[in-house]
Amino acid sequence: MKELTRKRAACAMPIAGSYRGIDFALSNMTNSHINKVAVFTQYNAGSLNEHLSSSKWWNFGRKQGGLYVFTPAVTAESSVWYRGTADAIAQNLSFLKNSHEPYVVISSGDCVYKMDYNKVLEYHIEKKADITVVCKEMESGANIERYGTIKMNEESRIEEFEEKPVVAKSNTISCGVYVIRRRQLIEMIEKSAEEDRHDFVKDILIRYKDIKRIFGYKIKDYWSNIATVEDYFNTNMDFLKPEIRNYFFRQYPDVYSRVDDNPPAKYNVGAKIRNSLISSGCIVNGTVEDSVIFKKTYIGNNCYIKNSIILNDVYIGDNTHIENCIVESRGTIRANSYYRGENGIEIVVEHNDRYVI
């Protein structure tokens, strides 16, 4: 993810103008009527913590349940960082033990998707599965070497599970969403912890695939991971397509996010916008084509912005040319600058002094 995650965790990356990565998983949970959610965070959690400073936007401000954020902590027993996904759960196992809900949904926070987890749970129960893994068939030829790939038999039981294979045997990938019985999860996590194993995929899914009933639940809907710059860029650009916007923005249920109280976007004389998304609080004076502009961005006179992503609160001075770029948030770009991504997407991080307008 290069420079972009220097500033924040992937799940706090801004998406589609108004959202952050984690909004999608959190909204799915609240829309699936899950009311007790734990977020495990460790890497660069500043932006994420700020985003989660109130749980009311996702309707988690409840007496029953609520939103819990777990960061690694020094305790009498341990003082280590989360050494893996399973370890993050293991270090907070008392939360799981003290809960009474029969099932647990595990999701990664850096995926853009809409899902009713109740459907997965129904399937899980119907299949009498121990673990259900949500998966998606990728187009042949898609680069899937950074995903876990799955091979299932005819009744959808997972036969092979490879993590980040160099040569994949299947183009069905794991979406990083799992359903599992709470007691089952506690048992597996405790066992792995005893053996000093810390990764949920490698040490639980793959190790247990022959003794436990692990099933795949295939989805056909939109799903995208934003863990690389290329995927991040393409996921944002997907929102320029009417069918994707319609699916996420206009169809029930909604995706929720923290409300920022920005004024409406303003277009002054000379603004020319073609096929672009513009967010609240922006002031546009220049030309924008095929781009996604995040909140509170100022675009000066006679600017030309093409095929780019401008993150939150960027100031772009007059006569600036930006093409094939991702401009990091809170940046200030001097007037008369020129940026063009020649081979792929260039990331622009500029922190000049901002003149007060």
Add this chain to the structure above:
Amino acid sequence: MVKKEMIAMLLAGGQGSRLGVLTSRVAKPAVSFGSKYRIIDFPLSNCINSGVDTVGVLTQYQPLRLNTHIGIGIPWDLDRNIGGVTVLPPYEKSVHSEWYTGTANAIYQNIAYMESFNPEYVLILSGDHIYKMDYEVMLDFHKQNGAEVTIAVMPVPMEEAKRFGIMITDENRRVVDFEEKPEKPRSNLASMGIYIFNWKTLKEALLLNAEQSGLDFGKHIIPYCHKKGAPLYAYEFNGYWKDVGTLNSYWEANMELIDIVPEFNLYEEYWKIYTKCETLPPQYLAPDSIVERSIIGEGSEIYGKVYNSVIGCGVVVGEGTVIRDSIVMNSTEIGRNCELYKAIVAEEVTLEDNVKLGIGEEAPNETDPHIYNHGLVTIGEKSVIPKDVSIGKNTVVFGVTSTEDYKDNYLQSGRTLIKAGEEQ
């Protein structure tokens, strides 16, 4: 023990009948303004920005939209354990049940609410003005002068002064006299309908004048306080303040927001205006769209051309459509190849393809020329206008209309077409 230094009472019960069909089904404070806001957002945001965290909102006329908008006050951070925002409708009592019959009568009926916070001062606000004001500065002024009542005033041009309640003050800003809509004004300080009272003074004045029918601040309470010799002071305010009481002033105030640096600037960081925002997604501007000198709310999709206009949230503007000098409120859908000139289109309206608004010669409105004038076309909320219909100037359309309602697909300038009843 509960103790608040100053609480606010916000009068939001009025109809605002000069806004015509815009207030047929919603109270004036709930009318949308400046794309994503509603009029009441301005006083509510002023309250929280001034550190006033206890606000009673007095509602009476068509309160549904207002209640939904305010909810428990989350957008303004007015969801508090103690205080916060409380909606106060009239209620039945064992004797003397009545509606709110006047501004001060509404406050009188809620003495128990105010008493429960044990306040020193009570701030009286009205829910239908557009302005940013720090009430804390006004309170400081009130305390410094040892006033019992402070009235916010603003200087207006002398020739307009006869439309307002005018305060005549001495050199220390103490009010020596006042006159309501005077023929020959002796001062140009107009009352803005914003008062700070010492709670003791207010309570006494309300209780002693309780029998007065239509008990009103300007007509009864202020004169009473003045007569008994309480120190009344006028606090001069020089910022932007707009009464959006008529359709034309409402339209003008919206249009002022699209200036390059508007006199009323929504983009200032240190005095934000908050609102309940139901739509979050960014807006989409299609390859063939043109948007110039306009503000647009979240989630709108623009395929046509928009000039000098204020567009709300979740609005769809179809291909080939041209919108000029118009206000389009939330969730309205406009078809293809429409033309809008100087139109005010309320929420959730459907304009089918090839609808033209605001064309032809001017003619005075046949039913309410004092409301529908200045060449504006006004379309009430949830109205439907069928395709190929053209509508003239100084017109009003409200309700689900069909082709049969229009002769030769044309509604002449000055016509009124209201098909919706008050309740529907």
